Structure formats: C-alpha cells, structure tokens
Amino acid sequence: MTQYSLWTACILSIIAGAIYFLRPGTRSAQTVGALSIVIHTMALIQLLGSKDGFDFLTIGLLIALIGNLLLWFSNRDKDLSLLLSIAFVLAAIMIGLNAIEPWNLKQLHSPSLGTSMHILIASVAYSLFTAACGVGILLSIQEYQLKHHHLRQLLRVPPLQVLEKLMFEFIWAAFLLLSITIATGFYFIEDMFAQHLVHKTVFTMASWFVFAGLLTGRYFLGWRGQLAVKLTLSGFVLLMLGYFGTQIAVEIFNN
Numbered sequence: 001m002t003q004y005s006l007w008t009a010c011i012l013s014i015i016a017g018a019i020y021f022l023r024p025g026t027r028s029a030q031t032v033g034a035l036s037i038v039i040h041t042m043a044l045i046q047l048l049g050s051k052d053g054f055d056f057l058t059i060g061l062l063i064a065l066i067g068n069l070l071l072w073f074s075n076r077d078k079d080l081s082l083l084l085s086i087a088f089v090l091a092a093i094m095i096g097l098n099a100i101e102p103w104n105l106k107q108l109h110s111p112s113l114g115t116s117m118h119i120l121i122a123s124v125a126y127s128l129f130t131a132a133c134g135v136g137i138l139l140s141i142q143e144y145q146l147k148h149h150h151l152r153q154l155l156r157v158p159p160l161q162v163l164e165k166l167m168f169e170f171i172w173a174a175f176l177l178l179s180i181t182i183a184t185g186f187y188f189i190e191d192m193f194a195q196h197l198v199h200k201t202v203f204t205m206a207s208w209f210v211f212a213g214l215l216t217g218r219y220f221l222g223w224r225g226q227l228a229v230k231l232t233l234s235g236f237v238l239l240m241l242g243y244f245g246t247q248i249a250v251e252i253f254n255n
Contacts, residue, residue, distance in 0.1 A: 002050055005043035006099035010092045012036040013068075017088035024081030033072050036088065040065050040095065047098060054119055056243070061098050062120075064091040066127035071134075074166065078158045083134045114184065122181040126239065128174030132167050133236045136229040139163040143225060164224060168215075171232065175211045178239075182208060203242025210235035 016036040019029045044061055051058065068091055071084050138157045146160070157163060182204060214231040217223035223231075 002043070002046040003099055005039065005046050006095055009036065009039040009043040010095040010099060012039050013088045013092035013095060017085045017092065020081045020088065021085035025079055029081065029084075030072070030075065033068070033075075033084065033088065036091075037065065037069055037072060040068070040091065043095065057094070057098050059119065059123055059243075060094050062123045063126045063130065064094045066124055067091075067130045070127060070131050070170075074131075078162055078166070080135075080157070082157055083138060087134065114187070118181065118184040121177055121184065122243075125174045125177035125181055126243070128170045128177065129232075129236050129239060132170035132174060132232055135163055135167040135170065136232045139167060140226060140229045164228070167228070167232065168218065171211060172215065175208075175215060178204075178208055178211070200242045203238050207235045207238035207242065210238060 012032070013036050016029070016033045019026075019032050023029055040061075044058070044065060047058060047061070048054075054062075064087075068084075068087055071080055071087055074080055075084055139160060142157055142160055142163065158166075185201075210231060214223065214228060214235065217231075218228065
C-alpha cells in the first residue's frame with residue numbers, strides 16, 4: 001500500500017509540474033497541485049508508519065512536501081508557476097527515491113517528543129530556505145535579462161520587487177526557525193559536537209552566520225539584488241552540506 005501511494009504521488013507530482021509549466025495561472029493547475037500535495041502527505045504518513053524513525057530520504061520527502069505547500073499557497077496571489085513546475089518535478093524525484101527499496105539507510109530515531117519537534121522545525125526551515133533559493137534564482141535571472149535588455153526572453157515570473165520581497169519573507173521565517181532548530185538541538189541532543197554530529201553542527205552554524213549577516217546587511221545597508229542572491233545560495237549550500245552531505249558520507253562509509 002505504501003509503495004502504491006508513493007508511486008501515485010510521484011506520477012501526480014510530474015503531472016502537476018507539467019500543468020504548471022504548460023497552463024500557468026489556471027485553476028486546474030492549482031487543483032492538480034493540491035491533489036498532488038494531499039497524496040504526497042498520505043504517502044509520507046504511510047512511509048513513516050512503516051519505519052522506526054526518520055532517515056535522510058524521508059526527511060528529504062518531508063522538506064519537498066513543505067516546500068511545495070509553501071509555494072502552492074504563495075502562488076494564489078502571484079504567478080510562481082515556473083518555480084512550481086520545477087519544484088513538483090524535484091519532489092517527484094525525491095518521492096521516487098523513497099519508493100525504491102531497499103536502501104538500508106540508517107534510521108534517525110526520535111525517542112522523545114522534543115527530538116521529533118526538533119526534526120520537524122528543522123525540516124520546515126530547510127523548506128523555507130529551499131523556496132527562498134528558488135525565488136532568488138528566478139530573481140537573479142530576471143535581473144540579468146533586464147540589465148542586458150533581453151526583454152523578449154523575460155521569464156514568466158512576478159516583478160523584481162515582488163520576487164525580492166517574497167525571497168526575504170521566506171528567509172526571515174526560515175532564519176527564525178533555524179535559530180530555534182539550533183537552540184532545540186543543543187537542548188535535546190546530548191552532545192552536538194559528538195563525532196557523528198560535529199560536521200553537521202559546524203556547517204549549520206556557518207549557515208546561520210551567513211543568513212544573519214545577510215539580514216543585518218539588508219536592514220542596515222539595504223543589500224539586495226545579486227549580492228543578496230549569492231549570500232542566500234551560499235548559506236543554503238552550507239546548510240545542505242551540513243545535513244545531506246554528511247548523511248550521504250555516513251551512509252557510504254557505513255556500507
């Protein structure tokens with residue numbers, strides 16, 4: 001049953017991505033997108049019910065779900081169909097990876113409610129940062145095309161000011177959640193600098209400082225445009241290396 005739900009969610013995500021790309025701004029796109037998110041949610045619940053805890057693929061599945069949900073809601077009053085078309089296809093890939101068995105991945109047990117909340121808050125923060133990066137990439141491309149007068153090639157996206165505002169809204173929310181993630185990590189996890197966690201902790205803290213610097217520069221110096229996008233991508237890469245990079249390395253060395 002779980003495999004059926006996962007593959008159904010995978011196919012629906014591909015269909016939703018195609019509709020967002022081919023028929024942007026239509027009610028049918030939002031409807032199929034919503035259906036895809038619902039089936040994605042059901043598949044994730046079933047998958048977690050069949051496991052002892054999280055592994056890095058199930059957390060990736062959770063991040064993809066939250067990211068799609070955030071973009072789906074944001075798309076109601078601004079055209080993010082191009083970004084959604086990419087996000088749903090990426091989600092389909094993550095769902096497909098979870099549907100393939102067996103991976104024999106190390107389980108991240110969550111014996112306490114506090115640890116479970118820590119994982120959930122971290123996943124929401126990662127999703128928000130992912131959405132911010134997607135918006136930032138569109139902003140960067142759009143700005144480049146405007147500066148070089150490639151008006152016929154402009155992307156199907158909202159105006160620059162709207163994109164920039166949305167990117168920083170995502171970053172502010174994600175930064176607050178990342179701060180809570182770090183605080184709860186130090187509170188609920190016995191040793192954040194243990195051998196198997198030290199790389200994750202260092203990369204996460206480095207990412208926190210990058211985003212803190214970006215938001216401080218934005219507030220006091222008015223940082224925007226390409227500089228803001230580059231810092232956003234830099235912080236995001238550090239964050240992903242802190243989790244997915246170290247987890248992949250652990251899985252490779254353990255096998």
